Amino acid sequence: MSLTASHRPPLVEEVTAKLRALIHSGEWPLQQRIPAEPELMAALGISRGTLREAIKALAHSGMLDVRRGDGTYVRATSEISGAAQRMYQDHSGEHILEVRVGLDTQAARLAARHATAGDIAAMHELLAARRVAWLAEDFSTWASADWDFHLMVAKASANPLLHELYVSFGVVFSADLLRQQRRKGFDGLPHEGHGELLEAISARDEAAAVESVTRNLNSCAEWLRE
Incomplete structure (x- = not known):
């Protein structure tokens, strides 16, 4: 029995990890707005729902700040x-x-x-x-x-x-x-x-x-x- 598929993390977790890495590396600087949803969806090859779940997770942890009508900004470089x-x-x-x-x-x-x-x-x-x-x-x-x-x-x-x-x-x-x-x-x-x-x-x-x-x-x- 192959265990490969079951070992792959859920897509939302995978995308969350990629976004977290962009923040932690400084590619997305503190206090700056991250790219718009269409750009990120195209770059990552994911749906709007998956992207929003990943952003929601990082906003809950305090790393992102979602500002209605203005975009999403980097608030912190780590969950800590x-x-x-x-x-x-x-x-x-x-x-x-x-x-x-x-x-x-x-x-x-x-x-x-x-x-x-x-x-x-x-x-x-x-x-x-x-x-x-x-x-x-x-x-x-x-x-x-x-x-x-x-x-x-x-x-x-x-x-x-x-x-x-x-x-x-x-x-x-x-x-x-x-x-x-x-x-x-x-x-x-x-x-x-x-x-x-x-x-x-x-x-x-x-x-x-x-x-x-x-x-x-x-x-x-x-x-x-x-």
Whole structure:
């Protein structure tokens, strides 16, 4: 008796996996609209019903955001990130920051241990782009470069699960950063928490990396309490 047919996953699961891979790989970027239904149906050779079931599954997991009359957008790069983003809506900024303390300090410690020369070079480039954007008063680009720097630190930790969890903070982090930017006297280019952290990672100094992150997050906590 042949078992080949019974081992093939249902078509909806197969299509869901293909769409998930497009999101996870970055081929479908975050916050961008995915191709229209007719294009996807033709590319995948599937019916509208099958496609909609797959999209529904990814929307339920938090990876896609279906906007009636506008299309479907990428909301998160994984189910973990999508679920976390939904959870953050139910918690205070202070609670979210307390969780970040654990992730950030561990990411900094591991990055100081594992970061490659390429990782460090990328961090330098992001801080340079962050500086240029701030001085040009391009605050959206400044916030993106700031967040990408933190993401690179998490990636340099060489722990893919930690990096994936950290990615889920993106929307919350960027919104908080832009709110801080609007405060009178806010310094968008502090050496502490960024330059110092990069110096510690470059020097393979795990203790200094953790200390830098702790100071930076303590400053964020003070801002939340004001």
